[in-house]
Amino acid sequence: MMSIKNISLVMPAYNEAKVIERVVRCYYNNFFKKCKNSEFIIAEDGSDDGTKEILKRLNKEIPFKLVTGNERKGYVTGVRDALKLAKKDYIFFSDSGGGHDINDFFKLAKFMKNYDMVIGYKKIRKDPLNRIILSRGYNFIIGLIFNIWFKDIDCGFRIIKKNVVDDVLKNTKTLNYCIFSEFTIRAFKKGYKIKQYPVKHFRRYIEKIKTFKLMKIPKIMTSLFFGLLRIRLELLKKPLNLSK
Numbered sequence: 001m002m003s004i005k006n007i008s009l010v011m012p013a014y015n016e017a018k019v020i021e022r023v024v025r026c027y028y029n030n031f032f033k034k035c036k037n038s039e040f041i042i043a044e045d046g047s048d049d050g051t052k053e054i055l056k057r058l059n060k061e062i063p064f065k066l067v068t069g070n071e072r073k074g075y076v077t078g079v080r081d082a083l084k085l086a087k088k089d090y091i092f093f094s095d096s097g098g099g100h101d102i103n104d105f106f107k108l109a110k111f112m113k114n115y116d117m118v119i120g121y122k123k124i125r126k127d128p129l130n131r132i133i134l135s136r137g138y139n140f141i142i143g144l145i146f147n148i149w150f151k152d153i154d155c156g157f158r159i160i161k162k163n164v165v166d167d168v169l170k171n172t173k174t175l176n177y178c179i180f181s182e183f184t185i186r187a188f189k190k191g192y193k194i195k196q197y198p199v200k201h202f203r204r205y206i207e208k209i210k211t212f213k214l215m216k217i218p219k220i221m222t223s224l225f226f227g228l229l230r231i232r233l234e235l236l237k238k239p240l241n242l243s244k
Contacts, residue, residue: 002048005036008086008162011028011096012043017050019098027094028062030102040064042096043082046072075223077177080177083165091165095156099126104199110160116192117160117240119184120199121152127203134217141225142181148188150196154181157199164192174234175227182231189235 005056009032013020024042032040040062044052046069064185067085069078083091094100100120106120125132135152143149158180168187175182188194 005038006088007035007038007090007092008084008088009035009038009040009092009094010043010086011041011094012045012075012082013047013048013051013055013071014045014075014078015049015051016096016098017054020051020054020096022053023096023098024058024064027102028064031092031105032064033195034066037088039086039088041082041085042066044068044079045074045087046070047079057058076176079179080169084167086162086165089162091160091162093156093158099202101143101200101202103155105159105179106195107166107175107199109188110193111197112159112161114193115195117158117184117187118195118197119150119152120155120157121150121196122155122201123198124201134221138178138181138221138224142185142228145228146185146189148185152196153184154178155199156180168192168228174231176223178224181224185231185235187237194231212233 009027011027013025016023019095028040032038037118042055042064044055046052055066055068058064065085067082073081079093082087083093094102094105104120108182111118125135127135139150139153164187168183170191172179172183172186184194187220
């Protein structure tokens with residue numbers, strides 16, 4: 001198992017006022033306090049529900065680096081900017097919606113000695129049925145296009161070596177949604193070793209689920225499909241790198 005030290009915990013936050021305090025306290029007490037020479041980064045993305053104010057209050061008590069935004073940049077840009085802030089050898093990325101069990105970090109960490117990235121996948125998804133179907137279909141399409149098969153390629157709970165982020169992130173800019181899908185595809189095609197491991201998943205609070213608008217699905221899926229094809233065509237021009 002990797003030594004639990006020298007880790008950047010990176011967490012984006014947008015409109016998570018109902019859960020953000022509980023999540024931050026949980027991660028601080030059960031992860032950050034146990035990790036030597038580590039940092040806790042929260043990148044707030046122009047929330048308008050009080051999330052920013054809660055984080056500022058918590059920051060007076062809990063030592064994390066808080067980066068706030070006046071305007072919404074969007075999840076993809078927010079994640080990219082947050083990852084760039086990390087300085088430690090390992091980056092532990094987690095969404096801030098309370099959907100994951102912090103203790104699963106230690107299960108993923110035991111594989112980091114032999115892998116460059118370990119991705120959690122939701123063993124039992126607590127999502128609405130339409131999301132489960134879309135996710136499975138999305139992962140299947142990626143498998144068909146790239147011949148790489150992941151159960152939850154875009155999962156926002158993973159550990160990545162810093163050198164992998166430095167190498168791959170700069171080219172991860174094709175998809176307007178699902179940044180970790182593209183990141184994982186590019187990392188795999190560069191020859192980095194990737195492991196997936198089952199993690200717990202908790203149902204998000206009802207207000208978040210209601211924001212998932214079915215009318216947006218065709219636009220999002222069309223954008224993703226053509227974005228994935230562009231990545232595929234680009235990668236066909238490059239030889240597979242197995243020297244990592």
